[in-house]
Amino acid sequence: MGFVWFWIVAVMIAAYVVLDGFDLGVGILSPFLGRTEDARRTLYRSIGPVWDGNEVWLLAGGGTLYFAFPLLYASSFSGFYLPLMIVLWLLIMRGVSIELRMHIDHDVWRSFFDGLFFVASALLAIFFGAALANVIRGVPIGADSYFFLPLWTNWRVGANPGILDWYTVIGGVVALVALATHGALWLVLKAPGELEERARRAASTLWIALLVITLISLPATIAVRPSALANYKAYPILFAIPALVVATLIGMLSFTKQRKPLAAFLSSCLYLVFMLVGAAAGLYPTLLPSSTDPARDITIAGALAGPHSLHVGLIWWSLGLVLALAYFFTSYWLFRGKVTAEAGYGH
């Protein structure tokens, strides 16, 4: 049961990263690609009907985490108090900026929300990457299973770390570059004409940065958390995951060069998925490792909710997921194809 719910939560988080990832990426690229008002409108239009639904995966995933692993939810949410609150503020600012910029036809009004959209998107990507890196690095969990992390201490990964240190900053940069690339590939798929070309060039440039930072992050992870390799050594088949990360990276570039934007975008989706799966496979069955004492690790067994809830949960969750997928395909099918800047602007 713990195994099943571990992967259910992991799948929902991965779905969130892949889906909200591209609209965060569009935000990160917006000042660079949105040089004219037409281009900016196209950027917003490419994510307009779907960004809110994408964000639902975060809420549904968070709710499922709360339900299946209450101790993990309680410990990590209170321990990561400050960064989570900042994430909430950024999510508010970002949602508002996407939706309100069109309401008043005035350059200053729109510029303000464009800036907010960029800053909030970029910082969210960095925070999400740093959050995952915190989970991999471990936190100083106390005897009562709780902890509290300041935003930063001495930028080292020792026994008394902060949310931000050299390793989690690498995690943040990985997320920033990966989601920017992801967003660029989405735009190649959705944007017309010149913007599509610019997005393609951006994707190619970003790809090099992504390759470099990915290759840095792998040894850094092993240095920070040698035990992450234990599962890999026990089940060598798991080494297929990093191989798939590399394969999808190559796919992103070569499909872009071959002008197969859908295949390139899907490669990017899979890249994100395999990065997450690789991290999850290294952690399992730990959910949140302790940086001080392995006996204080929060594990699946220690954090799992009661058996009756979880059995019932499996029934409604399966049903709910089928419905969610049905909505998802309906929505993306209806809004398929290229977007343009002109139609439907204004009110």
Added chain:
Amino acid sequence: MNALLLDRIHFAFTVTFHYLFPQLTMGLALLMVVMKLIALRSNDDRWNQAARFWAKIFAINFLLGVVTGIPMEFQFGTNWSEFARRTGGVIGQPLAMEGVFAFFLESTFLGLFLFGEKRMSKLAHFGAATMVFVGSWISGFFIIVTDAWMQHPLAYHLLPNGSYEVSSFWKFMLNPWAWLQYAHNMCGAVVTASFVVAATGAFYLLEKSHQEFGRLFLKIGVIAGLISCVVQIFPTGDFHGRYVAKYQPAAIAGMEGLFRTQKGAPVVLIGQPDENAQKIDNPLVVNDVLSFLLYGTTSAEVKGLNAFPRDQWPSALPLLYYSYHIMVGLGTWFLLLMLVAAFLLWRGKLYSARWILWPILLSFPLPYIANTAGWMTAEIGRQPWLVYGLIRTSEGYSTHVSAGNALFTLLGFLGMYSVLSILWIVIVYRFIRTGPAATAVEPEPATLTAV
């Protein structure tokens, strides 16, 4: 200020601000379905235009409901971690179900409802509106089930690690408290939406612009307003009140300001509770009525606060008393106003009766206050318990989050929500200024709210 108090203010402030938006969108979703239905049946396109106009206002409120709602789910873990740890196996369930069953539904069909009118048949568009309504009402249900378990915990058992688990999923979902509270709460949302729609109509008639739509809005607002105001008092409010009296007698005593147990207990209409002297100052009371309302006979005994140990009294007694009295007082005003307005509508005199249009216009903020006061009554009445009888509020907060950090984020939310309030007022005002007539079918709007 200690961390516990700050965490309480943190949750109270963010949830109160959040609920300004869902109470309108849940009610408006129903009214939009009615508008679409009338349009479908009568082939009168004005009702489609009306629905499109309200869809714009719905969208901006929905957005603000979404962005202010995310912090609510997070705060169980951030500020109330010990509560989350102990009860996740119970209330984590409806919160997760809300995401899976309501949010996906709402976000998808709202997109279709707002963007898809040209791409789909009239019937399909009506269907999309209906799904938005269903999604928002399912969402409300899961939140109420969560709160109802905190108010009236049942179908649980304690695990060895000190946390609770659901012992029967269906008993948990069918908690009578939840269904009574749900009926009362959703009806309250319809009151808010009806008053907002009616007030907009009154505004258009008073300023003599968009008068055709002003009349439509008044008509639907007054009819829905009258029905919801009646149902709000009886049966939903009445039944809910009796249930509270049965399971939270201390809360009822606090709400009513009844310090001493007595037969033929009075209802206090106005007066100020004095906790130390244990009496009501300057009281205006009607004898026997409380006994009758709660137990159906004027001679029934009602337990006063003196029947309970002091550490089980609702901890913010005067605030509880005022919240309840404000809710009931406003509810009475709503019913009177809507009765008069509905009578005039029936006699065909409403649209020119400026003396009633003015109070309808000015009353639009009041349902927001009444709904907020109602929630304050429920949640302050639950004190000093976080989960009634099981977990005290003082046991539930995050002890590892310092008061300084809690104050930091509370101030952050205060600032951010002040800005959101201003943006909200500016945008909604602009929509109402522009009016419904300008609302043609938009080919392809860019985002959810820019319809």
